[in-house]
Amino acid sequence: MNPYLYLNNLNKFGKEGGYKPGLKRIDRLLYYLGRPEENLKFIHVAGTNGKGSTASFIEKIYREAGYKTGLYISPHLYHFNERISVNGRTISSVELEELVAEVKKASDKVVEESDYGEPSFFEIATALAFLFFDRHRPDIVILEVGLGGRFDATNIIKDSLASVITSIDLEHTELLGDTRAKIAYEKAGIIKNNGLVFSAVLDSSARNVIQKRAEELNAEFINIDDIYAKIGNESSFYKNYLIISKNSRIHRFKIGLNGRYQARNAALALAVVEGLKKILPLENPAVEKGLACTYWPGRLEIVCQNPPVLIDGAHNPAGMKSFIDFVEEHQYRFDGVDFIFSVLSDKDVDLMLDQIKRIKNNLHIHLAENRSERTMKIDKLIDRCKFYDLKYTAYKSLSSAVEKIFSIYDEKKRLITASGSFNTVVEAGITAKLSCREKITNSRR
Template sequence: MGSRAFFPSLAEARAWLDGHVNLEATAGDADGLSLAPMRGLLAALGDPQADYPAVHISGTNGKGSVAVMTAALAQAWGMTAGVYASPHVERINERMAVGGDPVSDAELTELLGHMRLVEGHLAAAQDSGPPSWFELVTAAALRWFADVAVDLAVVEVGKLGRYDATNLVNSRVSVITNIGRDHTDGRLGWEAVVMGEKAGILHSGATAVLGPMGAELVAIAAEESPRELLVSGRHFELEENRPAVGGRLITVRTPLASYEDVYVSLFGPHQGHNAALAITAFESLVGKDLDEPVLGALGDVAFPARFEVVDRQPLVVVDGAHNPDGLAATGAALAEQFTVLGAVTWVVGMMRDKDPEAMLAAIDDSGARCDRVVCCAPGWPRALPAADLADAARNRGIDAEVAGDVAEAVERALALSTENDAVVVTGSLYTAGEARLHLAPRGQ
């Protein structure tokens, strides 16, 4: 790429990047999308995605967890693994990491400078609009992975799949974690529609690994003619999934082996299912069973803002759950793995496209207690006003307060809590990120 710095600082590079359309910050209608602009952008960069194989991951929930666990297995196998994930929790650098280390400010500044240069060449050569924010960041990540010569890229889909900017990677294994109600109007047949888009990442040269789902959805996946189709409950199975100190103990049966009492250092029953997907996907990639030292990597996985315990007295958990299924998983993890003698306060901030009634109902249905909710709105353009969330909570008979922002909400929850209580911060990764930044100076 050369050593020339196209921007004097990451702040100026970010300012240029933020001048592009960002579908994460707006409503982001997927209609009318095409891979043609992304294909042209990558071609101008020398098609870096062709230099390494990829594990490509879609699904409503669990994509990030499956990605970091797959990368951990790859690193333990001896591979240099890159991970591309979205959205970030605190810093844009988190979106691309190699060997667990996010891209440095200097590298990211240079990468974005290169993106600006290529964008200029493309604009001069053809009559087309500028690439989107997500297309530029995705292209930068794929270029960086080639520059540092990764052995494997583990790539998380941004939205749906078929027309996602990531859907040009050289996938050898494609994973669909689950199909849940998110980014959908919920009309009759929505599951098949969502699956049809997510199944767009399945290709004839790659193995497809599917989480638990019905026969109708499996049939939609099969229509994409993957090289091999591995379905949870049929070709592999999570046979045991029980709580352990600091995480889970699982037993997984795969096409090649049975792995007993594998320790996973993440909380909640859902992480057992995510680990089964990661194990099956990586086993399929290498075509061999996995030994104990490789599986042992799952016991050292840390994932910010995914049921992250940041304090113990009171218990403080930060979790980026952003839809009803995610909140149900958060509640189930709390109910199963922690005994809270006092009150449980939920600090919740979510996006405007979510149904607050459904989100709060998911907490109730999970078996977790919800003694009060402190409502807030993260600093994001499409955040739901805190007052609207509070109205929904009161309609359900839940004691609710409104805070000016996430930091104020966290402080209020802590002020209301004793050492026997619990505080759960959730509703969005943006809420989780702001909470982590606020709590960090406290030494938590």
């Protein structure tokens, strides 16, 4: 059986049946699979933005410390296998095929022997991850929440070494609630009895909800702003450093991910590994190397240097603000900014464009629909750009937008960026990489 065909035909988020709140299906699915999750140790990471970066920082630090690590993330950027890895190596297609056959049998039983309905794409993916990790038995699994927390499939785990909450902002309000406090309640659903809770949440109303939930469960609540007197960064376009102040001492760490906001993600990861030292001992060199060598594709990633192409998976207003903070800070290194933009139809495009228009250095927006069934139609994108009086060009596809920009690019150093959704980053990023290689090859002839 082709595992990718099977997975692609499952109900995904955004389709009817693609998001089904509740843990009954994943619980029954894992029951038929022999409860693989019960043999594993977890660090559970939730949050509106930053959870993937934070999970990657934590995983890389422990890997550098000599631990065997598992990492489960979502969504994938280029290939499904990216979601599930041990020691930085993604699941092979051969092993995925074996595990999909096993999970499909269990899924069929769920449908036949209960009235819960067919498990969703994310529930199946989560079960695959637990089976894979049970086979390979990492010392620690860094488990990223998919959506929310309380009813997320990953929250089927009964215990964790730590619950980590990165940030709270307005997203998926129709599912999680229309205030930050309500969304925080959903994220705080991952907190376990007598556990450890690490938070980098800035919004006080959201943070108070998380702290209250921790107290109700007799869990220790650790706010990174109580640990560090200062959390900041020093950066150039290509390098980034975390600056923290603790016990009247300043500490400086090189971090592998760009952006001012990555300082808080790195500081949170640092707080987690420091807080778990009694359980998972490590030395400072592992921390330093782990932070410096973390790689997270599609997040402020420079995929080509000539011309400079910067891609970022910002897909909500808060994420776009962080991305534009970086672009705005460095925009005058260049003669202008070409911004390739496409979003999903359920996103607040106005708030995202409101951030993009902060770029004042000869901004030109390049619009297209992406390949998702949920893409925002080009007519609406054009309408909103007109409303904000933004200079734009519309294209039939993201690939054609990238190809056109490369074809007319001259030696004026304009910055090319692509953002708005992970679908945007994938299509524009792949085309940019291919165009960049072709440009290099032609220059050598």
